[in-house]
Amino acid sequence: MYAVQWDGNELDALRTLLNQWADPLYLSRFYQEHSRDMPRQWNLVEFVDQVAREHDEIEMLLTGASELETLGLETFFVPLFNEEYQIKPRALRKGRTGFRRSILRVYAIRIDTDCYLISGGAIKLTRTMQEAPHTLLELRKLYRLADYLKDQGVDTQYDFASFLSFKSLE
Incomplete structure (x- = not known):
């Protein structure tokens, strides 16, 4: 598993996501900016709790602190579009x-079996990625990377x- 480090970012896409999802200030701002898309029953505390639970599971899965090695990345990453x-x-x-x-998403390109390149991720509150600017941006990043x-x-x-060997020589 690999993660893109987009121009202008100090961290790769996965580390950036995990940091954002663990940052109460980021989550508070996100909640306020996207309140219209939140499930009606969620207040800020419930939203932050949901993100924290999912963040912890994703971090364990993707940083190898779980049984993912035996299950493989194929169990975590599924087709972006259900029709695929x-x-x-x-x-x-x-x-x-x-x-x-589940509201947290990690987006990636499947290069081969258990070989993924993470492009980014999002807190997805709408039915489709096209319905919110921040998820549409992630969709565009995926297409750009592909x-x-x-x-x-x-x-x-x-x-x-x-490709990675060649890039490291540049």
């Missing part, structure tokens, strides 16, 4: 917890390893 039934190169994926009303990998000829984990 065929695995193809640079497939768009989402990762989320098993909570009933196009970039295609332009670089990355179709398998071996292509990706070669």
